[in-house]
Amino acid sequence: DVVCGERFNLVSILAHTAGLDWPGAIEAAHQMVNTAVTQFTAAATEHALYPPCAATDPDRLRQVVRAAGDWHRSVSRYHLQADGCAVQHSRQVDLALTPPTLKSRQFEIDPYPLYERLRTTLPIAYDEPTDVWLVSRHVDVKAALTHPGASNRNYTWQIGPLLGHTIVTMDGCEHAQHRALLTPSFRSKALVALEASVTAVTADLLARMRGRPQVDLIADFTAALPVRVMAHALGLPAHTREEVERLKRWCAIGFAYMGNYRQDPALLTGGLSNRDSFYDFIQPYIDARRIEPRDDLISQLLAARIDDQPLSESFVRSYCAILMTAGSETSHGALANLIVNLLSEPGVKEAVIADPALMDNALTETLRRNPPLQLVLREATEPLQLPSGTIPGGATLACLIGSANRDPARFSDPDTFNMLRAEQATSHFAFGAGRHFCLGSMLARMEITIGARMLLQTFPNLRWAPGFKPEERGFLNRCPDQLEVVL
Known part of the structure; x- marks a missing residue:
């Protein structure tokens, strides 16, 4: 993610917002993750004292995590092109040809710049995270x-x-x-x-x-x-x-x-x-x-x-x-x-x-x-x-x-x-x-x-x-x- 310039990576966000260098941003992210794990473990221990329900069932969380892991092992977010063909591993990744995903909140905030980009460069594009093809031009x-x-x-x-x-x-x-x-x-x-x-x-x-x-x-x-x-x-x-x-x-x-x-x-x-x-x-x-x-x-x-x-x-x-x-x-x-x-x-x-x-x-x-x-x-x-x-x-x-x-x-x-x-x-x-x-x-x-x-x-x-x-x-x-x- 860092190599590809992924803007929504935690390390990238910390480096940009806090003015940190990359080693400092990585260490800060590591500390945040460890703190979150500690807090989550404490919460999970507390919930274990009560009968499981849909919102707290640990099996449900395991299923979600397993599904996310399976997805990341089987696909790459960066190989998609306008013509639907996969990029060879030896080719340099071109993020300009990575379509915006419908999962992005930017579609809810202001979708019109994303539309313009799709119409101009990716009129027929595959949105991998939602498994949906995006069609953007009027014709x-x-x-x-x-x-x-x-x-x-x-x-x-x-x-x-x-x-x-x-x-x-x-x-x-x-x-x-x-x-x-x-x-x-x-x-x-x-x-x-x-x-x-x-x-x-x-x-x-x-x-x-x-x-x-x-x-x-x-x-x-x-x-x-x-x-x-x-x-x-x-x-x-x-x-x-x-x-x-x-x-x-x-x-x-x-x-x-x-x-x-x-x-x-x-x-x-x-x-x-x-x-x-x-x-x-x-x-x-x-x-x-x-x-x-x-x-x-x-x-x-x-x-x-x-x-x-x-x-x-x-x-x-x-x-x-x-x-x-x-x-x-x-x-x-x-x-x-x-x-x-x-x-x-x-x-x-x-x-x-x-x-x-x-x-x-x-x-x-x-x-x-x-x-x-x-x-x-x-x-x-x-x-x-x-x-x-x-x-x-x-x-x-x-x-x-x-x-x-x-x-x-x-x-x-x-x-x-x-x-x-x-x-x-x-x-x-x-x-x-x-x-x-x-x-x-x-x-x-x-x-x-x-x-x-x-x-x-x-x-x-x-x-x-x-x-x-x-x-x-x-x-x-x-x-x-x-x-x-x-x-």
């Missing part, structure tokens, strides 16, 4: 998402343990059947009914803000709006603050599990207990709708037929979880990012207030430049011939939406917010592409634009609180975690 992401050999089978290991076999993991005719089953619930007459719900929920949330000098729009608006709308569509209660907070918590944990491309054990375990808690909550409503159907999505799911057979109980429960989670988390992120652009980009708020129809343009440009969902995964059922290279058959690939949406080869001045973009604006991938294009995209756009329009109509003097500056965070759902405003 390649489009080709991958629409390729008949790109499957959703990767979700079998991502989401399958949580929800089983659902529309998210399906392909081909099976996927088409289930998509056709759900599509009418988000189109035409159903969309009109949902619009009334969006307007009513938005009006209620805004009324609760009146008279308050300062609010956090994340807590009081953007996170609550889609949760309440989707809960109403399913026929679930979401009227009190406690009910909304409970649903928000379930959705956030469920979404984190579904996007757990790092396979974090804590998320895996927490996701399962979170699912069980949500299923226990919705089961009485499913039972009640079997006896007395209503005009809601749960009743529609119970009445649905595929090949003249009703959906199984597990299908109904899992679809409730998918609709509740997917219908709230990304809409919340997109609405939050739109509000940031409305209040931060010069002249945008004033233009939208003068011409409310421009809100559609502002949202489209937000979805392009600041998409909440930064990547989607696919599995190659065969070698995928993309414009910039080949993905081997059987591989998992990460379509980097956030990178493709800022590709200068497709969008002029891509880092700039320009809501007057012409035909380029609609070619973003915030809702995906191909046969797995987001089923709820029309609801999401309607929900976000209505919410933002009503917000500005009610509070035309809306502005940032003194000293507050919004910051995007995260990677799976990238948006601010606070929006402190003065009304």
